[in-house]
Amino acid sequence: MSRTKPYSRTIPHPLFERLIVEDAMNEDKEAWKPERPHEYGYFPGCVDFMDVEVKFTHLNKGDADHASIAAASIKLLNYANIDPLILDMNIFKCSGHDQLWQGQLEVFDALKEHNMRRLKESGIKIITCSCAECYRTFAVDYDLPGTLGIKVEHITQTLQGRGLKxxxxxxxxxxxxxxxxxxxxxxxxxxxxxxxxxxxxxxxxxxxxxxxxxxxxxxxxxxxxxxxxxxxxxxxxxxxxxxxxxxxxxxxxxxxxxxxxxxxxxxxxxxxxxxxxxxxxxxxxxxxxxxxxxx
Amino acid sequence: MAEIDKNFMSTYAKVATHDGDDEPIQIWAKDTDSYGGVGSDKLGIWGSVVAVDFDICVADGACIEACPVDVYDWIDTPNHPASDKKAIMAREPDCIVCRACEEVCPVVAVLITDPGDIGTDSGTSEVIEESEETPATPAEAPQESIMATDETTSLFFHKPNKWLGRAKDVLAKEELPTTGIEKAKDMFKDLRKQTLDSLPRGKDYIALVDNEKCIGCTQCVYFCNFASIDMISWDLQARTSQFESKKALILEDTCTGCTLCAFACPVEAITMESRV
The missing domain is CATH 3.40.50 (Rossmann fold)
Known part of the structure; x- marks a missing residue:
């Protein structure tokens, strides 16, 4: 990683977005295979990156904890008798929503290319996201239903109608x-x-x-x-x-x-x-x- | 809630030392009975410049993450009721007194003392520079010190979100897979290390904003641990019209040269300059 940022410099990226850009540009060509097949995949998004950022800033004077959204989602999926494959940030990269909307198309393309390859390797049928932005990006900008035949759901849709109490x-x-x-x-x-x-x-x-x-x-x-x-x-x-x-x-x-x-x-x-x-x-x-x- | 004793250097006694990376770490306790060794449940306060009350420390690691110069390490304290490990200031001489750790500690177990203040009458009567101009009469002097303590204690008190607390309680009951926090931490650490390696820092340096590059995003304001950055309006002239824009301004007296603002700046508008 370098501190010189050749990509779009006109938008004030928070630190974590700078790191997501760095991450996008680090090519990762290694093959990956999940331990066992899963029907559902759960994509947490960049909540952990947000967490590290708010620890540095004074915005965490409250008790903001974004990673607990991911943990809560996994817990609720288990509660609904779904055993999801966790598509975590060690294997996947950010969905690239913010980069796309900020106009950093080369970064978005790099993220998309990586995630599409990983999703193909994962063998999941349905991907569920706790983040509305990831949901939109996978469904519309990646067009997963059309390209890979993977159904995209927001976690509220996955949990809906399962008789939870x-x-x-x-x-x-x-x-x-x-x-x-x-x-x-x-x-x-x-x-x-x-x-x-x-x-x-x-x-x-x-x-x-x-x-x-x-x-x-x-x-x-x-x-x-x-x-x-x-x-x-x-x-x-x-x-x-x-x-x-x-x-x-x-x-x-x-x-x-x-x-x-x-x-x-x-x-x-x-x-x-x-x-x-x-x-x-x-x-x-x-x-x-x-x-x-x-x- | 118990907090670290602000005057521990006068009210506590030096009871033992522990090996640090370069220099030994001073251990303080109320009396010799209230320190029982690393393996005991009575640990006292460790360190002088970087002081952590190990009896309060809950080992959440916030200080370890916040420290820009990697002062802290973990030490195992297997028999302590609050937590079975503590953040030890192994590289205490490296401390740049940025007070980032003091700021993030959820249980107020950390107290940073400027190395220059150690050995003097610590903490009780801080000299205020303004008092040099008006000779302090005995009546004025205590008033000023009250104001000073008011300023430092009027921190933000947050009412904890009980619903989030409940959610966390439920989540703590079972071990759920992590989603990439290690990767995020490592990447932040790498970037921070690059900032530290590439910039001079410490008491002799001050951050300086290049107004041409500053885009007024206020990111540095949020990162600064001392409210040492202000946004100032400037009248600027464009080709066709005049407009007003805000730029960051570093306050000279309170900047500690910790480089966190340079780390945060998205456009590399902040550089570290020698104070002299």
Whole structure:
């Protein structure tokens, strides 16, 4: 790896995206074969890279933990009697969503080429992602159903309709924040809501803007975070306060990252007078928290 | 919650030393009875510049990851109730006093003391430079020290997310496969090492922002452990119009020369320059 970055330099990449670019450009031609065949593959995405990044920055003053989204997803898949092949970042690389949307096409092509080869080697029939961005990228930009015949699912779709039961440890009012990639782009609004309905003791309310009219977290593909994007996020968080929720649930680690970052920033600067008295969480984390009573 | 005693150098006694990589590590305890050796459940405070209260340390490794100069190692403490290993400051003389570890420690077990302050009356009365201008009357002096402690203690207190705590409790019950955290850590470490190898650092150096290159992304502001970076508005002239843009500015007094901002900068606008 070198510190000179020949690729697009106009966008302020966070450190972890720089490393994903480095990773993409390190060619890895070794053959790989999973120990045994699996029907399902679970793709965690770059949650671990985010975790290392937030440890360095002051954004982790709260307890943001992205890797627990992946762990929670695996746990829930096991709970639904699915034994997924973990397509982890040691074998696979980032799906390249952010690089594609930032216009770094050569990086995206390198990532795609590597992941396509690995997916062919893996022999899975269905790939499920806990990240809405990976889901969209695999389904549309990789076109896995068309090229490799692999069905692409978001984890909420995989878990939907499997007779799962959850019980909230205490009564809680939640709202679901539609991630743009899962909602407007892929048209999936019901699967996550159905899952929340399965939680006994959780009351779901809709935010003022929901489904196809949902507001955005403001930091599409990690392009930029400034006063304007923060205003977008604050507007969304205000809607949560208006609805009187205890938890806002998202279906994408990036939603979790950006919203939680904003909540932490507000708490760090109480003199600015913005305060939202609830937490952001990923839907998978919430469902796992509601699992304990069941077992 | 127990925290490391800020005045341990005056309230604790030196009870033993332990081998570090280059220099021995000082071990402190309230009295000789409260230190029982590495294999015991009473460990006291280890280190002087880099001090870790081993009785509080929970071995989550945050300091090891945060340290830009690799001061820490693991040491096995098999019989301690809080954790069976601790972060030992094996390379304590390497510490650049960036306080990254102090910042990340979830249980406030780490205390960094500037090597220059050791041996003097530590911590209790910090000299404030402004007091040189106005001769401090006895009435003013304590007021100032109260303000100073207020500033340092008014940190951000976060109400832990109990729902996330519950999720983590459930997840901790079984061993789930990891998804690539080792690879991510190694890559970050490599990049950080390159930054460290390629840049001078320490007390004699200060970070400097090249305004031509700075894109105002605020990444360095988040990485700085001392709130030592500010975003300043500049009026700039483009070919057709004037506009205002924010650029990072390093505050000279609080910059410790730790290179974390240079590490974070996406456009290599930050360089380390000698202070003299």
């Amino acid at each position: 959850f019980k909230a440890p205490e009564d809680v009012t939640v709202a679901y924040h539609d991630p743009c990639r899962l909602g407007r782009m892929m048209g999936e609004y019901e699967a996550p809501r159905d899952l929340i309905q399965l939680v006994d003791g959780a009351k779901m309310v809709e935010l003022e803007n929901n489904k196809e009219r949902a507001l955005c977290c403001g930091v599409s593909s990690m392009m930029y975070c400034n006063d304007a994007t923060k205003a977008v996020r604050r507007k969304r968080l205000d809607q949560g306060s208006d609805a009187g929720i205890d938890l806002m649930l998202g279906g994408c680690p990036k939603c979790y990252m950006h919203m939680q970052c904003m909540l932490n920033e507000e708490r760090m600067n109480p003199e600015e007078g913005h305060h939202h008295d609830y937490e952001m969480m990923d839907l998978m984390q919430f469902l796992v928290a509601c699992l304990e009573e069941e077992n």
